[in-house]
Amino acid sequence: MLNVQSISKSYGKKQILNPLSFSIQSGEIVGLVGENGAGKSTLLQILATLIKPTKGIMQLNDLAYEDDKKEIRKQIGFVPQDIAIWEEFTVEENMVFFEKLSWKNKNKQQLKQLCLDMELDKWKEPVYKMSGGMKRKLNLAISLIHNPHVLLLDEPTVGIDLKSRKEIGNYLKNLTTNQNKIIIYTSHDMDEIINLCDQILCIGNDPFYKNILEKAGKHVVTF
Numbered sequence: 001m002l003n004v005q006s007i008s009k010s011y012g013k014k015q016i017l018n019p020l021s022f023s024i025q026s027g028e029i030v031g032l033v034g035e036n037g038a039g040k041s042t043l044l045q046i047l048a049t050l051i052k053p054t055k056g057i058m059q060l061n062d063l064a065y066e067d068d069k070k071e072i073r074k075q076i077g078f079v080p081q082d083i084a085i086w087e088e089f090t091v092e093e094n095m096v097f098f099e100k101l102s103w104k105n106k107n108k109q110q111l112k113q114l115c116l117d118m119e120l121d122k123w124k125e126p127v128y129k130m131s132g133g134m135k136r137k138l139n140l141a142i143s144l145i146h147n148p149h150v151l152l153l154d155e156p157t158v159g160i161d162l163k164s165r166k167e168i169g170n171y172l173k174n175l176t177t178n179q180n181k182i183i184i185y186t187s188h189d190m191d192e193i194i195n196l197c198d199q200i201l202c203i204g205n206d207p208f209y210k211n212i213l214e215k216a217g218k219h220v221v222t223f
């Protein structure tokens with residue numbers, strides 16, 4: 001279980017996140033929504049241990065973020081909004097490179113299978129020749145190399161066509177249902193959020209998102 005208690009973030013006098021608390025059970029896929037600048041990426045980066053909250057406590061199962069950052073990092077996969085892969089490398093070279101940085105040993109066949117699982121079959125293709133959607137799939141495959149328990153995805157399906165989005169959505173659902181992972185996922189696509197997510201966290205006072213999601217019968221927690 002991921003437990004977040006009264007997390008807030010300020011930069012100087014600028015309050016980015018008001019205190020927010022929530023908990024997520026293993027096997028849940030959670031949508032994080034809100035208007036541009038609401039603080040979604042900031043929250044994901046805090047959960048990924050990339051930035052520190054100004055206040056608050058976080059716990060992943062029996063690990064406290066404050067005391068066990070190294071262990072927590074082993075259990076987290078993070079896909080940032082900006083694509084973060086080597087453009088000159090092939091898919092294969094990227095996967096092998098990032099495998100070397102991970103804590104789990106995977107052979108080439110296992111790495112290739114991770115790509116194939118999300119319909120990324122261009123193993124020998126240099127990344128600079130690939131479409132934006134393919135690059136996002138590769139980013140997602142890289143985040144799974146060390147078999148993390150928690151997957152934090154910042155708009156992972158931007159620029160991906162509808163068919164591939166559905167495939168990725170099914171793949172993510174499968175990771176929560178069959179492998180008991182926790183996934184937190186930001187998107188501005190409300191249909192996708194409605195179809196995929198068990199729980200929805202909405203940041204910001206604007207009731208726009210909340211209204212749409214509640215009309216679709218979703219339970220929304222607002223901060």
Ligand SMILES: Nc1ncnc2c1ncn2[C@@H]1O[C@H](COP(=O)(O)OP(=O)(O)OP(=O)(O)O)[C@@H](O)[C@H]1O
Nearest residue numbers: 011014016034035036037038039040041042043081
């Ligand atoms: N290092 C920083 N210093 C100061 N302000 C920052 C910093 N990083 C982010 N911010 C501000 O924090 C606010 C929240 O940004 P964030 O990227 O988390 O929003 P978001 O909800 O993810 O937006 P979007 O939907 O556009 O991706 C913005 O006003 C942004 O300018």
